[in-house]
Structure formats: C-alpha cells, structure tokens
Amino acid sequence: MSVKSPSWIAEYLSNDKKVLLVAGALCEQIDFGSKSLLDYASQLAETFGIPVAATGNTVRGFRERGIDTRKAWAAEIINYMQCDEWQDPVIDSRPEVLVFIGYSPMHMKKLVCAVKDAQTVSLGNVYIEEATYSLPDAPLSRWQEELAELVNTSSVPTS
Amino acid sequence: MEDKNIAHIGPIEVNLNEVVRDPRGIEDIVSEVLEEDFIESRYRQFGAWLHMFPDAADIADWDSALLYRYPRLYTYSEDGCSDCELGPCNLSESTGRCGLSLESWQGRMSLRKACRGCASQMEVAHEILDEAIKVWDEGKEVSFGKVMTISDEVPPIGILTGIHVKTLGDLNKVQSYCETQMVKLLWASQAGTGSAAAFEGMAMHAGSVLMAAQAVSEMVKVSCYDFITAADQPLIELDNWPPATTDGGWASIEAEKPTIALLGDNFLPAWNAINYMKENELTDQIEICSIGAAGDDTARFYSRVRVIAPMAKAEKAIRNGVFDVVLATTGCMALDLIGEVKRVDAKLVWVSSQSLGDLEDRTAQPVDEIVDALIGGESAVWLRDVSKAGEVAVKIAQKAKRKGSYILSDDEAIAEATKCQGDCDLCFSSCPNTLPISRAVEQLEKGNWEGFSEVEKGCYFCAKCENSCPSGVKLRDIIVATERKRADTDKFVMRAGRGVLPLTELLQSAFAVAWGNAPGIVVMLGCGNAPQEEIAWIGYELTRRNCIVITAGCGAAEIARYQNPQNKFISQEFVSSVEARAFVNCGSCSATALASTFYMIMNSAGGISHYASMPEIADASFRSGMTLLLWGALTDRMYAIGAAYARLGYKVVVGPASGLEWNRYAMGNRHDRSRWWVYHSEDGSKRETEPAPEHFIVPVETKEEAITMLSRLFMSPSEFRESRATHLDTMIELYQIFYDQLPDDWNLLVRSHLEMPTRHRLKMLKMLREQYGWETGQGRVQKAKNRDGDLMTLEELAACYGMELGVFHSRLHRLLPRAIRDISEP
Numbered sequence: 001m002s003v004k005s006p007s008w009i010a011e012y013l014s015n016d017k018k019v020l021l022v023a024g025a026l027c028e029q030i031d032f033g034s035k036s037l038l039d040y041a042s043q044l045a046e047t048f049g050i051p052v053a054a055t056g057n058t059v060r061g062f063r064e065r066g067i068d069t070r071k072a073w074a075a076e077i078i079n080y081m082q083c084d085e086w087q088d089p090v091i092d093s094r095p096e097v098l099v100f101i102g103y104s105p106m107h108m109k110k111l112v113c114a115v116k117d118a119q120t121v122s123l124g125n126v127y128i129e130e131a132t133y134s135l136p137d138a139p140l141s142r143w144q145e146e147l148a149e150l151v152n153t154s155s156v157p158t159s
Numbered sequence: 160m161e162d163k164n165i166a167h168i169g170p171i172e173v174n175l176n177e178v179v180r181d182p183r184g185i186e187d188i189v190s191e192v193l194e195e196d197f198i199e200s201r202y203r204q205f206g207a208w209l210h211m212f213p214d215a216a217d218i219a220d221w222d223s224a225l226l227y228r229y230p231r232l233y234t235y236s237e238d239g240c241s242d243c244e245l246g247p248c249n250l251s252e253s254t255g256r257c258g259l260s261l262e263s264w265q266g267r268m269s270l271r272k273a274c275r276g277c278a279s280q281m282e283v284a285h286e287i288l289d290e291a292i293k294v295w296d297e298g299k300e301v302s303f304g305k306v307m308t309i310s311d312e313v314p315p316i317g318i319l320t321g322i323h324v325k326t327l328g329d330l331n332k333v334q335s336y337c338e339t340q341m342v343k344l345l346w347a348s349q350a351g352t353g354s355a356a357a358f359e360g361m362a363m364h365a366g367s368v369l370m371a372a373q374a375v376s377e378m379v380k381v382s383c384y385d386f387i388t389a390a391d392q393p394l395i396e397l398d399n400w401p402p403a404t405t406d407g408g409w410a411s412i413e414a415e416k417p418t419i420a421l422l423g424d425n426f427l428p429a430w431n432a433i434n435y436m437k438e439n440e441l442t443d444q445i446e447i448c449s450i451g452a453a454g455d456d457t458a459r460f461y462s463r464v465r466v467i468a469p470m471a472k473a474e475k476a477i478r479n480g481v482f483d484v485v486l487a488t489t490g491c492m493a494l495d496l497i498g499e500v501k502r503v504d505a506k507l508v509w510v511s512s513q514s515l516g517d518l519e520d521r522t523a524q525p526v527d528e529i530v531d532a533l534i535g536g537e538s539a540v541w542l543r544d545v546s547k548a549g550e551v552a553v554k555i556a557q558k559a560k561r562k563g564s565y566i567l568s569d570d571e572a573i574a575e576a577t578k579c580q581g582d583c584d585l586c587f588s589s590c591p592n593t594l595p596i597s598r599a600v601e602q603l604e605k606g607n608w609e610g611f612s613e614v615e616k617g618c619y620f621c622a623k624c625e626n627s628c629p630s631g632v633k634l635r636d637i638i639v640a641t642e643r644k645r646a647d648t649d650k651f652v653m654r655a656g657r658g659v660l661p662l663t664e665l666l667q668s669a670f671a672v673a674w675g676n677a678p679g680i681v682v683m684l685g686c687g688n689a690p691q692e693e694i695a696w697i698g699y700e701l702t703r704r705n706c707i708v709i710t711a712g713c714g715a716a717e718i719a720r721y722q723n724p725q726n727k728f729i730s731q732e733f734v735s736s737v738e739a740r741a742f743v744n745c746g747s748c749s750a751t752a753l754a755s756t757f758y759m760i761m762n763s764a765g766g767i768s769h770y771a772s773m774p775e776i777a778d779a780s781f782r783s784g785m786t787l788l789l790w791g792a793l794t795d796r797m798y799a800i801g802a803a804y805a806r807l808g809y810k811v812v813v814g815p816a817s818g819l820e821w822n823r824y825a826m827g828n829r830h831d832r833s834r835w836w837v838y839h840s841e842d843g844s845k846r847e848t849e850p851a852p853e854h855f856i857v858p859v860e861t862k863e864e865a866i867t868m869l870s871r872l873f874m875s876p877s878e879f880r881e882s883r884a885t886h887l888d889t890m891i892e893l894y895q896i897f898y899d900q901l902p903d904d905w906n907l908l909v910r911s912h913l914e915m916p917t918r919h920r921l922k923m924l925k926m927l928r929e930q931y932g933w934e935t936g937q938g939r940v941q942k943a944k945n946r947d948g949d950l951m952t953l954e955e956l957a958a959c960y961g962m963e964l965g966v967f968h969s970r971l972h973r974l975l976p977r978a979i980r981d982i983s984e985p
Contacts, residue, residue: 024860025815055864056860056864057861057864059898059900060899063899071898071903073857073859073864073868074819074858074860075818075824075826075857075858076826079232079824079826080830083830083831085830085831088830089903104590104591105588106591106820107816107860110234110236110819111234113234113235114232114233125584126588137588139582139584140582140587140597
C-alpha cells in the first residue's frame with residue numbers, strides 16, 4: 001500500500017488502536033553489531049506498550065529483555081484472524097493492527113496478504129507493497145537507523 | 160452362466176453395483192479385490208464402497224471432511240484472473256465473468272501448482288514403463304518382491320485405483336488412468352469454476368495420482384531392473400539393511416579418475432551406462448556420482464555410486480568442476496545445464512523426449528560420431544535412446560580431457576569481493592534463506608572466508624543474490640570456491656534406498672506406535688534448498704527421541720550427513736527397520752510413495768482392505784501419530800506430495816522458507832469448538848473431542864518449531880493411555896527446552912492423571928487446580944472441568960468429551976458400521 005517513515009509509523013502506533021507485534025525468527029538472527037533486531041523489537045513493544053506474539057524461537061529472548069509474552073506461531077496468529085472469536089493468550093481481543101518484524105521479505109509478503117480485516121505494518125528492510133504500511137527498501141545500516149528512530153520517538157503524539 | 164456382477168466374500172453374495180459406482184468393464188478387477196482382500200466380518204459389519212479408478216469427485220466426501228475441520232488459509236497476493244479470453248477479471252471487487260470468486264480462484268491456483276508437480280514425475284513413469292514393455296512385453300509379471308498377501312502388494316496403486324497389479328500390462332492400465340486424470344485435473348486448473356474446497360480436493364487428488372505413478376516406476380525398477388527391495392530380505396536382517404556402505408560427499412570421489420554425474424528422475428541412462436561399464440570392465444576406471452533421483456536410484460543397483468548433491472544444488476555441484484560428463488534427464492526443476500557444463504568444460508548428455516536449449520536430436524547418429532563431436536569441442540548432445548546415451552556418456556568420460564581447476568583462486572575471490580560497493584545489502588535481502596551474504600563479502604574483502612563458509616552451507620544456488628548485485632560480484636563463484644575448501648573433508652556414508660515397507664515389518668512396530676514407545680511416525684522429505692544442517696539435525700533429534708523416521712528422495716542424503724559427537728553418521732547409529740528409534744531410507748523421489756505406506760498396518764489392525772478404500776484407510780491413519788515433515792519444499796512436486804500425504808491422513812508440517820511460500824495451508828483453530836467432533840461408532844452421534852490433531856497442513860519457521868509442532872500433531876482422540884502419556888511428555892519437554900513454558904491450552908488434552916508424564920504430574924495437577932479450576936489431590940484428578948466449565952468425574956468427562964480409549968470413531972458418517980448408519984443421521 002504505502003511507504004511510511006519511522007516517525008509516521010510511531011505516531012500511527014501511538015493512536016488508540018489494538019496493536020499486536022508479531023516477531024519472527026530473524027529477530028534472533030539479525031545482528032547490527034551494537035544491537036540485534038530482537039533488541040529493537042523489544043524496545044518497540046516496551047515503548048508503545050504493544051503485546052508481542054513471539055514466533056520462531058524469539059520468546060526466550062523477549063523474556064530476557066523484560067517483555068512478558070508467550071510462545072506463538074506466525075501461521076496460527078494469521079489463522080486466528082480469520083475467525084470471529086478471538087481467544088489467543090497473547091492479546092485479549094482481536095487486534096486491529098498487526099506489526100510484523102523479523103521475517104524475510106517473502107514471508108512478510110505472504111503473512112500480510114493472509115491477514116483479513118486488519119491493517120498491517122511491515123518493519124523489514126524491504127518495502128512490502130501488500131502491507132498497509134511499510135518501511136522503505138533500505139540497506140541494513142539505514143534500516144537500523146529507521147528502527148532506532150522508531151523506538152526513540154516518543155509515544156506521545158505530536159500536535 | 161456366471162453373473163459377472165456377483166462376487167463372493169466368504170459365503171456372502173455381493174452385487175458389484177452395490178459397492179462400486181460403475182463396475183462395467185472392470186467386473187473382474189472388482190471381484191478379485193472383494194474375494195481376495197475383503198474379510199467377511201469386516202464386510203458384514205461395515206459393508207463396502209470402492210472407488211475404482213476414481214475421479215476426484217469419488218473421494219470428495221473424505222476431502223471435504225478434512226477441509227471442513229481445517230479451513231484453508233490462502234496467502235496469495237494476486238487478486239486478478241487472466242486465465243481466459245473473457246478476462247482479465249478483478250476478483251477482489253466481484254466474481255469473475257465465469258462466476259469464480261477470489262477464494263475459488265485461489266483454490267484453482269493451488270490445483271494448478273499440484274498439477275505441475277504431478278506432471279514432472281508422471282512423464283518419467285511413462286518413459287520407464289514404456290521402455291520396460293518394449294524390452295519385456297506386457298505379460299511380464301511384476302511385484303515389489305516377496306510379499307505375504309494381496310494386501311501387501313501394491314498399496315500406493317491399489318489404495319487409489321483398486322487394481323491388483325500383476326503384470327506390466329496392469330501397470331500400463333494404471334499409468335493410463337493416471338494420465339487421464341492429469342488431463343481432467345489440468346483442465347480444471349485452467350478453466351474449472353468449482354468451489355475452493357472442490358479445487359483443494361482436486362489438488363489432493365493430483366497428489367494421489369502422482370503417488371500412483373511413482374509406484375508404477377518403483378514397481379518397474381524392482382521387477383525389471385533388479386533394484387534391491389526390502390520385501391526380499393529376511394525380516395531379522397532389516398535392522399541393518401541395506402548396510403550403511405553407500406559413500407557420499409566430495410571426498411568419496413577418486414578424483415584422478417574420469418567422473419560421470421547422473422542427474423534427473425530417469426535412471427535408465429544410468430542403468431545402461433553402468434551395464435556398459437560392467438561389460439567392458441570399466442567399473443574400476445570411472446567414477447559414478449549422483450545428483451538427485453537418478454543417483455539415488457543407482458545406489459540400489461550399483462554400490463559404487465557416490466552421492467554428491469540434491470537436485471536443488473545440481474548447478475552448484477556441476478560448477479565445482481569435478482564431473483567430466485553429466486548424464487542428465489528431466490527432473491523436478493528446470494536448470495541451466497548447458498550453461499553450467501560450458502563453464503567447466505564438462506560434457507552434457509541430455510536424455511529426454513523434450514529438447515534442451517538449441518540442441519539437435521542426434522539419436523540417429525552413430526555413437527562414435529557423437530562422441531567425436533563432443534570431444535572435438537561441442538558441449539552437449541540430445542539423445543532419445545537410453546541405451547545409446549549410456550554408451551556415449553562412458554566413451555566421452557574415457558576420452559575427455561579438461562583444463563584443470565575452474566574455481567576462483569583466493570586472490571580472484573577476494574578481488575571479486577572487493578568489487579562490492581558496499582552498504583546496499585541487496586544480496587542479503589534477496590536470499591530466500593536470508594543468508595548473511597553481504598557480511599560475508601565484507602569479511603572476504605579482508606581475506607576472511609568464515610562468513611562465506613556459513614553462507615555456502617545454506618546456499619542452493621538460486622542466483623537471486625547475484626542477480627540483485629549492482630556491482631556484478633560473482634557471488635556464486637565465490638560460494639563454489641568456498642565449497643571446494645571443505646571438499647577434502649566432505650565425506651559421509653548412508654544406506655541405499657530399500658524400497659517398500661513390507662507389512663510383516665510394519666506389524667512389528669505396532670506396539671511401539673500404539674502403546675507409546677515411539678512418539679510418532681515422521682516421514683521426512685526435502686528438496687535440499689533448506690540448510691542441510693537443519694534437516695540433518697531434525698532427522699537426528701526425532702530418531703534419538705524414539706520416533707520412527709522414514710525418508711526418501713533428496714532429503715535422505717541431506718539427513719544422512721549428520722554426524723554425532725562420536726563421529727558416527729546417522730545411518731551407522733540407528734537401525735534401519737521400521738521400529739522405534741529407526742532411520743529408514745526408501746529410495747529416490749519416486750519412493751516417497753512407498754514411504755507413505757505405513758497405513759498398511761490398518762489392514763491388520765482393522766481389517767481394512769488396501770484396495771480402492773482411501774477414505775477408510777485415511778480415516779484410520781488420521782487417528783494415528785503419522786506425520787510428514789517437508790523441510791525445504793522447493794518444487795511443485797513437493798506440493799503435490801504434501802497434498803497426497805495429507806489426504807492419506809498424515810499431518811503435514813512445512814518449513815522453513817518453503818513453509819510460507821506455498822500460498823495455501825489448512826489449519827485448525829482449537830478455540831472453535833464447532834469443528835472438533837467425530838462420529839461415535841456406538842450410536843453415530845457427534846462427540847466433541849479435544850483439539851487434536853490440531854493442524855492439517857501448517858508452516859513453521861525454525862527447526863525447533865518443526866519438531867515441537869510435530870509433537871503437537873502426534874496426538875489424536877481415542878489413543879491409548881501410554882500413547883497419550885508419551886505424546887504429552889514429548890510435547891511438554893520440547894516446549895520447555897525451546898520456549899521455557901508449557902504449551903498453551905494443554906489442559907484441553909488431559910483425559911486422566913494416569914496420562915500425565917510422571918516428572919510433570921504434580922506440577923500439572925497444581926496448575927489444573929489453581930489455573931483451570933479442577934479439583935485435584937493425592938496425586939490424582941478428583942474432578943475435571945470440561946470446556947463448558949462444568950466440574951465432573953473423569954468417567955463423566957470421558958462420556959462427553961474426547962473418545963473412550965481405543966473406541967472406533969470416524970470423520971465420515973458412511974464409514975460407521977452399517978447398523979449404526981441405519982439408526983443415525985449424518
């Protein structure tokens with residue numbers, strides 16, 4: 001759908017919406033040197049108060065960073081979105097926005113395509129056209145800068 | 160005159176029109192199945208309905224039952240259809256011109272993918288069968304080896320078509336049926352206007368048809384070409400048969416000798432090449448290497464083959480510059496074989512009914528003329544004669560003289576890396592396996608190969624990185640140079656494929672499976688595009704946890720490379736007979752049909768015929784811990800195979816990258832109680848059950864998720880206490896090892912404290928009391944809480960939730976006993 005800047009996404013996530021962060025296996029595998037993708041994902045969850053669906057093997061890493069969460073499965077989260085009743089333990093009611101981080105571009109595309117009746121945000125380093133909002137194409141260094149900008153932006157919306 | 164429409168099951172007279180939709184022209188086939196493979200007591204209790212040579216619609220009720228509980232989840236990004244002249248139609252806004260909805264169109268795409276996967280191997284089955292008939296004629300008897308009964312003989316063929324195959328002529332009927340079905344399914348995949356569920360049923364049917372064609376190939380191989388078969392071995396020897404003496408890896412090749420690489424699905428050129436070598440006493444002088452199915456097959460008739468690479472890595476293997484000749488046939492994927500052989504001065508002998516590039520068909524030319532042309536400078540030849548191709552390949556190998564190394568030197572590789580302009584990371588972003596390529600390039604610029612050492616292990620040469628590189632860095636050449644660095648230590652041993660799983664052997668595993676020694680049965684397949692260390696780790700972890708692990712195809716060798724801390728390979732550590740803690744290799748890609756036949760145990764366990772009774776067999780299989788893991792499902796063929804296994808009652812797990820590439824899954828929702836029920840066999844009522852097995856076709860991301868998800872899918876209602884205890888124990892253990900928690904909603908799977916793993920029992924009882932409101936004490940459940948929140952005794956719970964132990968139940972009303980069908984409504 002559209003490319004958005006980190007600050008725009010920060011403001012969007014600060015609005016009164018039910019948001020779920022869906023964090024994938026790459027969060028553990030991508031290391032920017034000073035920080036890992038999991039560090040940024042954890043900060044994102046903390047800064048914006050977003051519950052985390054820790055897919056792949058990320059749940060332990062989130063807990064080590066002080067994020068209280070449960071093991072989740074990416075495909076199950078998407079599958080639950082198809083159903084009327086929402087009973088997943090990670091979040092108490094159906095999310096309106098799913099934020100994806102830590103998936104390869106191909107996986108990201110498939111996941112967002114499968115989501116029905118909710119908005120999606122892709123926080124990878126490749127623009128995902130099918131997401132409602134997405135960070136732009138970026139090399140790893142600029143992606144890190146964008147993530148830093150995102151998590152460091154205050155949660156209070158600018159007037 | 161005997162009425163051909165009447166058969167006899169014991170003393171019972173059966174009218175064929177009451178058991179088959181249309182018996183005309185096949186009365187003798189139907190009668191044979193009824194009279195030789197049906198048990199009187201089973202028929203009296205259940206009756207029979209045989210889908211002889213079925214269309215997809217003949218098995219649609221079973222397909223629908225599965226897809227009802229496990230609704231489809233599609234991940235397509237496209238929403239328009241341009242399949243016909245009346246389009247294109249934007250399906251996100253309305254139905255198409257033909258009435259097709261977006262979801263139905265997605266189902267049609269799923270069918271189309273399955274058909275593509277089916278076609279590739281079906282062509283090879285036809286060619287192999289055709290050649291066999293020309294050599295031996297249709298009257299030649301066929302079998303898989305010494306078998307006990309008709310039930311044992313042809314499960315992948317009989318379960319679908321109903322025919323008891325005895326001759327090549329019978330196989331020809333099967334192949335003809337398969338090809339007819341392909342035409343129908345292909346047409347539906349282009350212009351069908353059914354529902355999404357109907358298309359998914361047809362996709363499963365395409366998989367079933369593929370497996371029947373695979374079984375045709377396998378039967379020809381054993382009957383006509385003396386492939387080794389487990390059916391001919393004494394049962395007592397199967398735990399170490401075939402012996403783990405098939406060599407693999409680059410270091411297994413005697414590099415000073417000329418080398419022929421076998422590639423593709425059709426083993427016949429390889430067969431002829433090796434026979435020519437034997438006749439001319441050349442077996443000590445020429446090395447035979449294997450890439451993909453043709454090589455896997457070769458190991459079953461020639462012990463000196465070296466297993467080198469899966470088909471997915473064929474181009475990578477060729478670029479290593481070791482092979483003098485590549486003897487290739489069509490396979491599961493399209494490759495730039497001519498381009499790759501030219502780079503390394505190898506010679507390609509292409510054997511197929513299809514052309515390759517601009518190659519001319521030289522079948523009519525004399526052998527020596529062809530050989531001279533290639534030795535004289537041409538790179539490739541196309542032949543349509545398997546015998547001639549074999550001789551040509553050997554003669555070229557004897558004469559080929561190649562320049563030496565075709566690999567980048569260290570300096571050249573570093574110079575390539577230095578071309579990188581840095582900081583775009585497009586190589587990393589485009590890699591399907593998200594390998595850290597850009598980081599590896601950065602390291603190599605400084606002379607450090609460590610990064611590429613990791614990249615190389617996960618690379619299957621798709622070229623996306625190279626194609627995306629704005630600096631034109633020859634990444635794949637660097638990767639091959641990296642592979643060469645470890646070539647001297649790349650050596651492993653494995654077992655050749657053994658073919659079938661004989662019924663006598665399966666019976667010995669019954670106690671392991673039903674009474675919980677083995678957590679589950681896992682058929683493991685893979686194309687080789689997933690990192691090899693991952694599939695090998697999974698194979699090892701499952702086997703050492705007592706699972707029965709059965710494999711076939713390219714994934715078999717990938718798993719076989721696993722070496723334990725004592726330096727034993729997996730084939731050396733574990734037994735090879737079908738029992739707990741076993742690792743069994745059935746053979747090449749076409750043997751995936753044979754790997755699926757664990758369901759034969761239902762014949763002995765439930766008296767179910769193996770002929771034209773897929774719903775009965777699959778319904779029973781679904782109640783057992785039978786699973787399929789696809790780790791690296793690169794090809795459309797794997798999609799069709801996954802669908803076929805799912806239809807047979809296997810629960811399918813797919814990963815890692817391939818998992819989410821598939822565009823279609825079928826997953827359960829444990830919270831939706833309306834879908835978790837079965838028909839109780841005592842009165843035909845619908846009984847709510849626990850949400851198990853939870854999914855039907857599900858993608859996962861990591862190897863840890865793979866084995867944890869499998870542990871969740873081993874469970875089913877009505878399993879015995881020991882099985883449930885083993886399954887709970889395995890699932891809890893894996894969740895705790897990898898995720899430091901218990902599985903969510905584990906309470907839904909508790910039927911009794913007797914099934915709680917001893918080491919977790921007190922903790923589980925405490926949690927049931929404190930978190931779920933059960934009454935527990937003195938180490939037992941006093942009262943359980945059902946999903947409506949009512950407290951009740953365990954006996955009361957068993958009467959309204961889940962199935963009583965070992966009690967028959969079904970997902971299809973018509974599979975219930977006759978007496979129960981008569982008194983209940985579907």
